[in-house]
Amino acid sequence: MTLHVTNTLTGERERFEPQDPESVLLYYCGLTVSDFAHLGHARSWVHVDVMHRWLEHGGYDVRHVENFTDVNEKIVARVGEEGLGESEDEVARHFISEVITDMRSLNLRRAEVYPRVSEHVPEIIDLVETLVEKGYAYESNGSVYFDVTEFEEYGKLSNQNVEEMEAQGEEDELEEKRHPADFALWKAGEAHPDDAEPGGQTWDSPWGEGRPGWHIECSAMSTTHLDDTIDVHLGGQDLVFPHHENEIAQSEAATGQQFAKYWMHVRLLETGGEKMSSSLQNYFTVRNAVSEFGGDAIRMFLLSTAYNNRQTYSEETLNEAVERWERLERGYDRAVAATDSPDARTKVEDDALRDAVAETRDEFAAAMDDDFNTREAITALLELVSAVNKHLDSRDEYDYRALRDSVETFEEFGEEVLGFALAGDGEGDVELLDELVELVLDVRERERDAGNYERADDLRDDLEALGVEVQDTDSGAEFRLE
Incomplete structure (x- = not known):
């Protein structure tokens, strides 16, 4: 039987036929790393992982790219919190490390690359310049916006009419935009959540100091690591609009090519009648x-x-x-x-x-x-x-x-x-290792209680030399396998 998939772009169930009969270019919109991953995130991860596995089982060479959004106001808002870091980059690095640990705990296949926004700013600026040169974008007070009225097919993914769309972006952007639905490709100045310091990272650009907009990042990273046209673009259902709609517009306006042939969206995990999300505080973390x-x-x-x-x-x-x-x-x-x-x-x-x-x-x-x-x-x-x-x-x-x-x-x-560890794949070894580490920590705690602090420190150093990160908390010592 031939693989058939449901394409959000057409609303139809279609036979899957990649551009190259031997390979599949697959891009998945990854996390904004501002908090711990929860089961809602894991739902998408695991399903995308199984899609990757089934395509490989069918003989395809799967080139799977998944990004980390490490430039975002939500990350900036957490700067200075205890244990997270004193800069946007430090906070992002902290949560990227935690996310990767969670991915491994779920036995996910590794993507070909995990690109980050912060390392693709030159490509983002080049893409924005192309859109300005082609008349699809305009500069306003140091920011650059995509003109949705210039892209005739805008709304084709979410089946919306431009004139009936709600305004995109922040309230203070409205006066800078030609149309309320225009969206930011480049934002002037620093990110100051609630006007509080510190701000986020900024970069020089032809329009002045600023930061990339949210949507442009995935277009730049996808075309950089895959191609102007990819086979499958995946993400959560909540990304259909505006994120994926805007990705299509800016990518196709810049290249003149179809951005993705198949758009597939994972339904959101619900709890108590609402979607599971960090903002609603109704989530169950992957690690727990x-x-x-x-x-x-x-x-x-x-x-x-x-x-x-x-x-x-x-x-x-x-x-x-x-x-x-x-x-x-x-x-x-x-x-x-x-x-x-x-x-x-x-x-x-x-x-x-x-x-x-x-x-x-x-x-x-x-x-x-x-x-x-x-x-x-x-x-x-x-x-x-x-x-x-x-x-x-x-x-x-x-x-x-x-x-x-x-x-x-x-x-x-x-x-x-399906990715189950039926033959064990070391899971029993991991459980045994956890027990051994806890035993060493118990010995360390007894040494500390006895006043043998140097010996306790030696035990901690020995564990860290073996790749076990130990952190002392009010409720006792906690550890993480690096």
């Missing part, structure tokens, strides 16, 4: 969720609903996902143990299990080719678990070939495509 339930259970929760369907977070839905993960893990472990047991025989044949393996493979592939339907793909794997259990519970000697094929199916689809 993984610490409490494990990375595989969180992946199971997030993948149990297809990316473009509504998903609600609750204690009940998360516990159901934990049960599904444990069932899949037990089924795999039983299949492995039985395959490697002396009761697995060459001449024993079970047509029911052999048929179940074939059906699982067909159903899994059909589900993933049906717009990356992870829910149905997981259902197919759990049906194979049932078939394996029935086989093992109903006989004393086992069909070796059928069990071997079952194990390979779990590993190929469960591990390689």
Whole structure:
């Protein structure tokens, strides 16, 4: 079956045909690094990760680029907070480090590159200059705005009419703009949240000192690391307008080429009837969720609903996902143990299990080719678990070939495509390491209580030399594996 995807740009379900039949150019709008990542972010991460994996499984060379927005007023607003840093760059670096740690805890494939806005300002300025030269943008009081009336197709992604759109940007920008819907490509001066110091980073430009606008960054980074035209542009549903609409306008106005062929959007994770977000303070951080339930259970929760369907977070839905993960893990472990047991025989044949393996493979592939339907793909794997259990519970000697094929199916689809650590992949080693570090910290605390501060400091230094960052807090010592 051929892969079909839902394209936000056309509103249609379309056959997936990249420009190059052997490769896929994929860009995902990453995080503004002003806080810890939560499960709403992880929902997009995990689904994009599985899309990447399935495309690779299909034989494509996937060039996956995901940015970090490290220039933003939300980051500036956190400058000076305890432990975060005294500059916009320091705050951004702190949260980028935390985000990468969270990504690894969820077993995400690494992108080809993770570009940052701060290192692409020259490319951003070049792109803005091109738009000014072509008549799509104009300077006003040291800022530069995109003129939405000059781009005839503006609104084609979000299906809006320019004259009916609400104003974009801050109130104080309205007097500088020709049209309320015009958006900033370059902002004059420094960023001062609520007129408070310190301001954010600024750069020299042909229009004076300033900072990049939000939308221009992704156009510059995408074209720099991929091409003027890419195959897939991914992001959260809340980015359709204005971010992605503006990306299309500025990119296509500058290059004269279609920016992205397929636009795909992950539905937002909801809790209590509202989207999960840092601003609403209704979120569950990735680190806390993984610490409490494990990375595989969180992946199971997030993948149990297809990316473009509504998903609600609750204690009940998360516990159901934990049960599904444990069932899949037990089924795999039983299949492995039985395959490697002396009761697995060459001449024993079970047509029911052999048929179940074939059906699982067909159903899994059909589900993933049906717009990356992870829910149905997981259902197919759990049906194979049932078939394996029935086989093992109903006989004393086992069909070796059928069990071997079952194990390979779990590993190929469960591990390689869905990203579960069925064979462990070091998760048990990590848990053991955590316990050992905690044991050393307990010894260190006893040394401190006994007044042996030099010995306690030596233990801390030894841990940090091994890549364990230790931080003393009011509630005791905390650590992070670097």
